Amino acid sequence: MLAMQPCLFSVLLLNVLCSFVSALYFHIGETEKKCFIEEIPDETMIIGNYRTQLYDKQTAEYLPATQGLGMFVEVKDPDDKVILSRQYGSEGRFTFTSHTPGEHQICLHSNSSKFSLFAGGMLRVHLDIQVGEHANNYAEIAAKDKLTELQLRVRQLVEQVDQIQKEQNYQRYREERFRQTSESTNQRVLWWSIVQTLILVAIGIWQMRHLKSFFEAKKLV
Amino acid sequence: NMMYGSLRVLLQVLWAQLLCGWVLGSELTFELPDNAKQCFYEDIIMGTKCTLEFQVVTGGHYDVDCRLEDPDGTTLYKEMKKQYDSFTFTAAKNGTYKFCFSNEFSTFTHKTVYFDFQVGDDPPLFPNENRVTALTQMESACVSIHEALKSVIDYQTHFRLREAQGRSRAEDLNTRVAFWSIGEAIILLVVSISQVVLLRSFFSDKKTTTTRVGS
Secondary structure, eight states, rough: OOHHHHHHHHHHHHHHHHHHHHHEEEEEOOSSSEEEEEOTTTTTTTEEEEEEEEEETTEEEEEOOOOOOOEEEEEOOOOOOOOEEEOOOOOEEEEEEEEEEEEEEEEEEOOOHHHHHHHTTOOOEEEEEEEEEGGGGGGHHHHHHHHOOHHHHHHHHHHHHHHHHHHHOOOOOOOOHHHHHHHHHHHHHEEEHHHHHHHHHHHHHHHHHHHHHHHHHTTTT | HHHHHHHHHHHHHHHHEEEEEEEEEEEEEEEETTTTTHHHHHETTTTTEEEEEEEEESSSTTTTTEEEOTTOOEEEEEEEEEEEEEEEEOOSSSSSEEEEEOTTOSOOEEEEEEEEEHHHHOOOOOTTTTTSSOHHHHHHHHHHHHHHHHHHHHHHHHHHHHHHHHHHHHOOOOHHHHHHHHHHHHHHHHHHHHHHHHHHHHHHHHHHHHHHHOO
């Protein structure tokens, strides 16, 4: 048991560090807002990790940003309602769980108000977004529930199957929406053809009657 | 007992170093405005097998330019106006690889692009997995089920993207039909009324001329 403690601690520590391993990065301007879309079923957890670096002209390389520079993270649900709107430091981790299935929008922009910080340069943002089953921290789960290796593996499989099931439910809901849109288009086309024919006939009749009365008035007919 | 303890420490150190070779894959969907270009960078170690897969989800003709460059700037992959593609390569050099998506050929349609950049293998579930003992039958079964489920999730993602594309087209069609119906009704009314008014104006002038000539 005593031998387990440092082992577990180092596993947890390394897993924490794992989330700050340099993932994909991109450049963002000062007032620029970068948005990412995640189409997810409901009750799905999303964990986002980001790390920023600022270009230092003196050393001509990217250094970790100063403490004053933070990122503003805003998450909107499919109904355009804001579910997360917070400012984090130069390094941050944001988590949210979806309550409605659909397209969630995650937007990031820097909160820099001092123009001298950027000096016309770009901010380098390392971003990593984990969705659903990937967001689970298995080392933590193993430690909390005291699972053996086999039990943890099976637990991972259960989480994966759970995610597959949620996605399929969401797919059924999406297909229903698609079908509704197609049927609405069908209805509109049908309705419009009928109305157009009626308008044409009515206009034709009105034109002839109006002109006939006009010519009769002018004594040309 | 002490040897066992130090062996565990050694294994953890080894795992920590090996972790550097296992960078998690990144999967993102982002919006690409018209006339814009978006680049992503990743530091890759030599010898890692990487896969870049992208698909245009919504917008215009559902196509985008994609370009992948290695640390020296040599283009490894370049395709113009592609809707979907998958490219696998093994990193020949250490350094920062860059891939860009460009919508510069489009004047007013902004696009939503999905990409999945897998670098190396997924990190294993356990720190000292496979290094000390071979897997039992149960564990191997679990590993193969895990791989199968990963591919199921992958197929689901692709299906979802295709469906999103189809749905986006259907919704576009729906709005277009609505606008066109209203537009055509207005055009019909305007044209027919102006026809009658114009015709009336022809005859009104003629009558005045006739009257003048008469007297």
